[in-house]
Amino acid sequence: MSVLIPNSLERRLHLGLAFTLILLMGVLWLFGAKSIESLTEDFIASRLEHDAEALLAAIVFKQQGIKVRPARVNQIYLRPYSGHYYLVRQRNGAEVTSRSVWDFKLQIPQMKVGESGRLHMLGPEKQQLLVYVSGFRKQGQELTLAVAENLLPIKQQRDLFLRNFALLALLGLVVLLLLQGMVVRQAFRRLEPLREEIKSLAGGDEKRLSEEVPDEMSPLVKEINHLLLLLSRRNQRSRNALGNLAHALKGPMNLLTHYFDKSPSSESRIDTALAGQQVERVRLLIERELKRARLAGSGSTSQRFDPQLDLQDLLDVLKQIYREKQLSIEAVKATDLSPFGDREDILELLGNLLDNACKWAKSRVRCTLTGEDQFKIIVEDDGEGLADEEVARMTKRGSRLDEDTEGQGLGLAIVSDVVTLYEGNLVFDRSPELQGLRVSVVLNRL
Amino acid sequence: MLKQKFNIVLISLLLIYTALSADEGYEEARRLSESGDILPLEELLPAIRKAQPGRILELELERKRGRYLYEVELLDEQGAVWEFKIDALTGEILERELED
Structure with a gap:
């Protein structure tokens, strides 16, 4: 990026503001300078005009020529080189000057009666004179009157003022740039939470960005949110596909596993x-x-577990698997149970619990499903059950069988995962009626 | 009484005359500088200004023993009045004093 088009927004704003202000101040300064110049000149010229008229009144005609009555003109015209001068010239070229002119030669053009004008010329000691010249007629005599004033003192004042004005403008510019810098930084500080949010987005804590941002950022945030939604949908879809495939494979795999497990050793x-x-x-x-x-994630939500349909299928599979044991598997369920949770999750949970129960049962297994807001599952059998200390160990929070022991023991890792997923709880104790293990699960609706 | 009145008239006439002569001095200076008998004031001033910067308060052309002298009163920045006597033909500073 070049210096004039910097990458930093702050610097870009600074440049813009500086440029505009310098332009504005410059125009203002020039305009001010011109205005003051013409104003002071007009003011002085009008004073000179009055002095010229007073001078005209003070002129008397004598034998030797014209005289100016000293009492009728300002004292300032008497002091040598005072900066205030006059000159009266007759038609024949005879001149009378103010005493202040002393021996300096003022070059004044001849004016016709009624004519007047303004001149700039150098006076004694390089004084810059503004001269008002005018032609008059008095007592039949044609006169050219010139009244002049040194502009230098006023010019010096004016230059001082203009310099101070420029300094003040510069100071104002610096202050404004500093203020603008503060404002810009303040504004960008409002973006800091957004950055934090995006960071936690990467960490997976947030699903979308808050749209409580400055208006300028709003379109960007909306786009990001839209993109996030798309991504999460796509992600969800592929996860579901993977999950569904795994589920679909699970049944046949289980059957295959059992097939190989139960193959007679002779073969x-x-x-x-x-x-x-x-x-x-x-x-x-x-x-x-x-x-x-x-x-x-929340997994596939396409299908819900329907107790009326799915439970029977599950029981049929189990009866098939354990047909040699001649088990009586009893399902007790409320008739108004509505579909609940994810079909695969619940099937898995129930399948694991029932498979376990069937494995250990002597002759009876009972499965009870109830619940409205929560879904309650109780699976009981008439097997050996667990010793009290084992129950205590398994009920203890955080004690889970993990993947490595899958297939051995009670195989409750999956059960525990599902319970965690549905923010439910899992209790082991002894069944009062069947005398075997009783597992009670409570699941919350997601 | 009459004498007193006469005196007053005399003094005022004298004052008017001196005032007039002071005022008219510049016309003589103009004639003299035109004829080359004295230097123009503008050429004399830098020497005085160099010796003492200030503004001209009063200026008189005098004639003493055939020489033309300028008597110049200057006001400096500190508010003090200086008096100079300067040879009007050569520009030589003859006298310089702080006026009491």
């Missing part, structure tokens, strides 16, 4: 075992991806 061959291991790995990868997708 087991080395490649079956290898295939089983690979399937298990894929299942874990999917598990992890699902978890990540769920944790990353």
Whole structure:
């Protein structure tokens, strides 16, 4: 960027203001100087005119020529080189000057009667004279009268004034630039919160920028917000797609895992075992991806869990898996339960809890769904249950089984994640009726 | 009484005369500078101004023993009045004193 078009807004404003002010002050100064000059000159000229008339009145005609009665003219015309002079010239060229002229020669042009004019000329000792010359007729005699005044003292005063004015203007300019700098910085300070917001946007704390910004910034902020919305939608869509794919794969993978787990050992061959291991790995990868997708955001909201339809499907799958155990799986649900949460989340939660219950149950599993604002799930079985200290450990806040122990133990990592996602809570205790483990989950509507 | 009146008239006439003669002096100076008997005032002043800056208060042309002298009164910046006597033909400063 060149000096005249700097990149800094503040400097650009400064330049603009400085340029305008200098122009304005310059014009003002020139105008002022001209005005004062013509005003003072007019003023002095009109005084000279009056003095010329007084002089005309003071002129008397004598035998030897004309005389000026000294009592009728100002004392200032008597003091040598005082700066005030007059000259009277007759038609025949005879001249009378004021005493102040002393022996200096004033070159005054001849004027006709009724003619008058203003002249500038140098006087004694380089004085700058303004001369008023006029032609008169008195007692039949034609006279040229010139009255002059030295402009130097007034010019000096004027120059002093103009210099002071220029200095004052310069000072004003500096003060204005400083003030403007302060105002600009103050204005830019208002952008600081915006910067902070964008920073926290990067940190993921904010979803959009506040539009409480100066009008000039408003379009920019709106554009950014629009872009953020687009990005978050796009992000959401790809996350959902990934989540949906993982979900879709999960069912078949589970079945495959069970297939390999339950394969009779006689048929087991080395490649079956290898295939089983690979399937298990894929299942874990999917598990992890699902978890990540769920944790990353609110997840897919396209489909809700409908207790009337989805629960039965889930139970059918479980009965199929555990058909050898001849379990009685009982579902108790309120008839007016409305669809709740994300279908995949809830299926996962319920699937895990029920799978767990089926695994440990001797003969009975019961699943109870209730709730209006909150969604309550209770899964009970008639298995061994947990010892009191184990219950205490698992209920303790923050104690979670993480991904590494997935598939072993109770496999409650996913359950815990979903509960966290829905800001709910999870309680383990002993079922009063079935004597096995009872897991109670309360989920909040998002 | 009559004598007193006469005196007053005499004094006032004298005053008028001196005033007139002081006023008329410049015309003689003009004639003399034109004929070259004295230097023009403008040429004499720089020497005086050099010796003592100030404004001219009063100026008189005198004739003493065939020489033309200017008697100049100057007012300086401090408000003091200086008196100079200067040879009107050569510009030589003959006398310089602070007036009492």
